[in-house]
Amino acid sequence: MFYILDGGLQTLVQDSGRKDYYHLGVPPSGAADRYSFCLGNILLGNPIDYAALEITLLGPKIEVRKKTVIAITGAPMDVKVNGQPIPMWESVCVQEGDVLTLRSTAKGVKTYLCVSGGIQVPDVLGSKSTYTLSQLGGFQGRKLLAGDEVIIGEPLPGVFHHVGTRIPEEYLPRFSSSIDIRMVMGISSYRLSDEGLKAFLNSEWQVGLESNNIAYRYTGATAAFQSVDPPFGAGNNASNTVDIVYPIGAIMIPNEKELILLLRDATTGGGFVTIGTTISADLDLVAQSRPHSITRFIAVTHDQAIEARMQRKRKLLSLQSLLKG
Numbered sequence: 563m564f565y566i567l568d569g570g571l572q573t574l575v576q577d578s579g580r581k582d583y584y585h586l587g588v589p590p591s592g593a594a595d596r597y598s599f600c601l602g603n604i605l606l607g608n609p610i611d612y613a614a615l616e617i618t619l620l621g622p623k624i625e626v627r628k629k630t631v632i633a634i635t636g637a638p639m640d641v642k643v644n645g646q647p648i649p650m651w652e653s654v655c656v657q658e659g660d661v662l663t664l665r666s667t668a669k670g671v672k673t674y675l676c677v678s679g680g681i682q683v684p685d686v687l688g689s690k691s692t693y694t695l696s697q698l699g700g701f702q703g704r705k706l707l708a709g710d711e712v713i714i715g716e717p718l719p720g721v722f723h724h725v726g727t728r729i730p731e732e733y734l735p736r737f738s739s740s741i742d743i744r745m746v747m748g749i750s751s752y753r754l755s756d757e758g759l760k761a762f763l764n765s766e767w768q769v770g771l772e773s774n775n776i777a778y779r780y781t782g783a784t785a786a787f788q789s790v791d792p793p794f795g796a797g798n799n800a801s802n803t804v805d806i807v808y809p810i811g812a813i814m815i816p817n818e819k820e821l822i823l824l825l826r827d828a829t830t831g832g833g834f835v836t837i838g839t840t841i842s843a844d845l846d847l848v849a850q851s852r853p854h855s856i857t858r859f860i861a862v863t864h865d866q867a868i869e870a871r872m873q874r875k876r877k878l879l880s881l882q883s884l885l886k887g
Contacts, residue, residue: 563627564615564677566710570664571620574692575681575700575712578611579826583687589827590810591691591699594775594849595672597874598636601729602676604882605633605653607718612680613690615706617673621664622706624675626656630714631678631721635729637670637737637850652728653721669737670850679715693827695776733881735846740856743848744841744870745813747861749806751837758786758818762837763859767821771853776828778848780821780857787818787835807831811840813859823848843870 566573576599579592593599593616603610615622621639634641634650641648642663648654656662667673683690683701692700701712754762765783772779807830808814814822814834823840825848840848841862851857862870 564712564714565625565627566622566706566708566712567625567661568623568708569706569710570617570622572618573622573706574616574618574694575613575683575690575706576616576692577613577680577690579691580687580689580699584810584830587830588687588696588698589693589830590689591693591775591827592689593672593674593691594826595636595670595674595735595846597735597846597878598672599674599676600878601651601733601881602633602635602674603680604878604885605635605651605727605729606631606676606678607721607724607885608676608678608680610878610882612676612715613683614677614681615675615712617664617675619671620666621673623664624662626660626662627658628714629655629657630717631655631725632662633676634664634673635676636673637667639667639673640665649728651734653725655722655725669739669852671852672849677714678717678721682713682715695827727885729881730884733877735850737850738855739852740858741847741851742858742860743844744860744862744867745811745838745844746841746864746867747838749812749836749838753787753790753835754815754837755786755788758784758788759837761785762821763861765858767857767859769851769853769855769857773851773853774827775825775849777825778823778851780823781819784818785815785821785837787815805831805833806836808836809839811842811845812836813838813840825849841867841870843867843874 579590697703770779
C-alpha cells in the first residue's frame with residue numbers, strides 16, 4: 563500500500579484511458595503523456611496499460627507500506643527515498659516504511675510513478691483512470707489527499723531480479739520550452755481566411771496559464787476568419803458553427819486571438835470553428851508543455867499522421883523486446 567502523507571498539487575490514478583464511451587459524453591481520460599506512462603510500465607515488466615500515479619508539477623510525499631519496485635518517468639523531478647536521491651527512468655526497490663518524496667518539475671508538466679503490479683482501484687467503465695469533472699474512476703474520483711491509502715498490486719514474479727534496469731537514452735523523450743505540434747487540417751478550416759490560415763501555421767503560439775487535462779489554451783498571434791455570415795443556427799460570432807463533434811486533439815478558434823486544443827478529458831462537442839486535429843503521437847508533447855512555452859503547428863497529411871502513430875508503436879515494441887532480452 564501507498565500511504566499519502568502529502569498529495570502534492572494534483573496526483574491522480576491514470577491508466578491508458580476509457581474506450582468506446584466518448585460518443586456518450588464520457589472522455590477517455592487516462593495518462594496525459596502516454597509515452598512516458600508506457601515506458602514506466604515496460605521498465606517494470608507490467609502490462610503496458612497498468613494504472614500508475616500521474617503527478618502534475620509538484621509531487622506527493624508517500625510512505626511505502628509494502629516492499630516493491632517502482633519507476634519514475636516523465637517530466638524531470640527531484641525524487642528522494644528517505645532523503646536520498648534516486649534516479650528516474652530506472653527500476654528502484656523500495657522497502658516497507660520508506661518515505662518517497664517527489665518535488666517540483668524542472669521541465670515539463672507530468673511525471674509518472676509506476677509500481678510493479680500497478681495501482682489497484684476499481685474499474686469504472688473499463689478503466690481505472692480519473693475523470694475529475696464527473697468524479698469518475700481513479701481514487702474516489704478525485705486527486706490524492708493526505709491520509710489516503712492507495713492499494714498497490716503484488717510485485718510481479720522476477721521483478722526484484724531486474725532492479726537497476728534503465729531505459730536506454732535513445733528511448734527517452736525530450737522536454738523543451740519550444741515545440742512543433744503536427745496536425746491534420748480539416749473540419750471547418752475553410753472558415754479561416756487565407757491570411758488567417760497562413761498566420762495560424764507560421765506564428766508562434768504561447769501556452770496559457772489556464773491549460774489543464776481538458777484543454778490547452780494558446781495566445782500570441784492572430785488567425786482571422788473569412789468575412790462571411792455564420793451558417794443558420796450557428797450564432798452571430800464569426801467563430802460559431804452549428805454544433806459539431808470534437809475529436810480528441812481538436813484545435814478550436816473561439817476568437818481570432820486564441821486557440822483551444824482539446825486533450826484527454828475533453829468535452830465531446832460544441833459550436834466553435836475547429837480547424838484541424840493534433841495527431842495522436844504529439845498529444846504527449848502538448849500535455850508536457852509548460853505555461854508560457856512556445857508552440858508551432860505543422861500541417862501533415864492523414865497518411866503521415868498514421869505513420870507517426872505506427873513509429874511510436876514500433877518504438878515501444880522495440881523497447882519491450884530489448885528489456886526482455
